[in-house]
Amino acid sequence: MGGKNNQFVFSNDSIGFSHQHCIRRLENQNLLLFDNGNYHTPAFSRAIEYQINETNKTVNLVWQYIRTPSIYASAMGSVQRLSNGNTLIGWGSASPTLTEVTPEGNIAYELLLPSGQMSYRAFRFEWQDNVTDVHQKINLIPSKYCLYQNFSESL
Numbered sequence: 001m002g003g004k005n006n007q008f009v010f011s012n013d014s015i016g017f018s019h020q021h022c023i024r025r026l027e028n029q030n031l032l033l034f035d036n037g038n039y040h041t042p043a044f045s046r047a048i049e050y051q052i053n054e055t056n057k058t059v060n061l062v063w064q065y066i067r068t069p070s071i072y073a074s075a076m077g078s079v080q081r082l083s084n085g086n087t088l089i090g091w092g093s094a095s096p097t098l099t100e101v102t103p104e105g106n107i108a109y110e111l112l113l114p115s116g117q118m119s120y121r122a123f124r125f126e127w128q129d130n131v132t133d134v135h136q137k138i139n140l141i142p143s144k145y146c147l148y149q150n151f152s153e154s155l
Contacts, residue, residue, distance in 0.1 A: 001052070001059065002020070007057050008052075009058050011061075015040055017048060019035075019037070019074075020034060020035050020036065021078060021092070022079050022080075022121065024081070029052075030052070031050045032047070032048070032049050032080075032081055032087075033079060034047055034073075034077035034078055034079045034089065036073055036074060036075065036077055036092070043072045043074070044071065044072050045070075045071055045077060045094065046066045047079040047087055047089045049061075049062045049063040049064070050062060065099075073093045076090075076092025076119070077093075078120075078121040080124065086102050086103070087100070088124050089101065090120075090122030092118060095115075096112045097113040097117075097119050098110070098111045098119065
């Protein structure tokens with residue numbers, strides 16, 4: 001599917017994908033992937049979900065997210081469907097670093113790393129709010145935190 005020896009017909013995605021990363025099969029058997037888009041003109045990256053018919057060798061574009069303005073990540077990248085239906089997109093070699101979008105394509109969260117830093121993969125995991133130390137039976141989640149200066153300059 002895709003590539004030089006493609007055997008599939010893309011019914012509603014005439015540009016296909018190029019230099020993809022992080023392909024995952026979803027519970028509904030669709031494929032979710034990060035399309036770097038190196039062969040798109042102009043080049044842009046996106047997250048896409050395809051419905052695949054392996055018998056008939058057909059591919060149907062079910063969902064895609066292209067950021068506005070568009071982002072182009074020539075390398076790396078990831079995509080993860082979250083339990084709430086949102087999709088987490090790691091933009092790899094581009095900035096912003098990651099974007100969480102709703103099924104409708106609205107940005108729910110976005111993170112930028114400092115200039116020059118990249119992310120090969122980005123994942124989000126469900127937080128367990130009942131984390132305890134099993135040996136001491138104490139709650140490990142702090143109730144508050146403070147940031148202090150961690151060095152001093154002497155004259």
